[in-house]
Amino acid sequence: MKKVTNYFKTAALAIALLASSAAYAVTGAPVQGSANLKGKALMDKSDCNACHQLEVKVVGPAFKDIAKKYKTDKTALTKLPEKIIKGGAGSWGDIPMAPHPQISKADATEMVKYILSLAPAGAATKPAAKKS
Numbered sequence: 569m570k571k572v573t574n575y576f577k578t579a580a581l582a583i584a585l586l587a588s589s590a591a592y593a594v595t596g597a598p599v600q601g602s603a604n605l606k607g608k609a610l611m612d613k614s615d616c617n618a619c620h621q622l623e624v625k626v627v628g629p630a631f632k633d634i635a636k637k638y639k640t641d642k643t644a645l646t647k648l649p650e651k652i653i654k655g656g657a658g659s660w661g662d663i664p665m666a667p668h669p670q671i672s673k674a675d676a677t678e679m680v681k682y683i684l685s686l687a688p689a690g691a692a693t694k695p696a697a698k699k700s
């Protein structure tokens with residue numbers, strides 16, 4: 569009987585491991601702390617996903633591309649929340665970003681923190697060329 573119980577123990581462990589890795593996949597990149605996930609939650613409640621996706625450009629640039637572009641830009645945490653609130657074009661092309669006057673500066677900053685956390689670790693980045 570001992571072998572049988574061992575088998576069940578191993579099976580239970582395997583299931584537990586599978587379950588935890590599945591949860592891992594759903595919650596996304598490991599770099600995101602709880603503060604960054606707050607920004608994601610705020611974005612999911614807003615209209616961001618209508619124009620932005622994580623990996624690919626839709627109407628607006630992919631969030632991962634935004635993260636790469638501003639990863640080393642120290643002004644990003646003040647500049648980008650303002651852009652989310654006021655909208656405007658020129659950083660990525662002629663299509664303007666919609667303004668979001670209803671979003672507070674604090675919430676917009678949380679969103680930017682989340683977006684910037686999406687930059688791949690160790691990726692080659694150059695500082696943003698445009699300082700508008």
Ligand code: HEC
Binds near residue numbers: 659
């Ligand atoms: C109507 C479409 C639209 C919606 C809705 C939208 N965006 Fe954008 N977003 C754009 C476009 C287009 C750009 C590129 C603007 C540019 O070239 O300067 C952009 C650019 C950005 C940038 C980079 C700005 C820069 O200057 O590099 C950030 C950050 C951003 N969006 C975040 C958000 C967030 C957060 C939301 C939700 C609150 C949101 N966007 C909703 C279209 C949109």
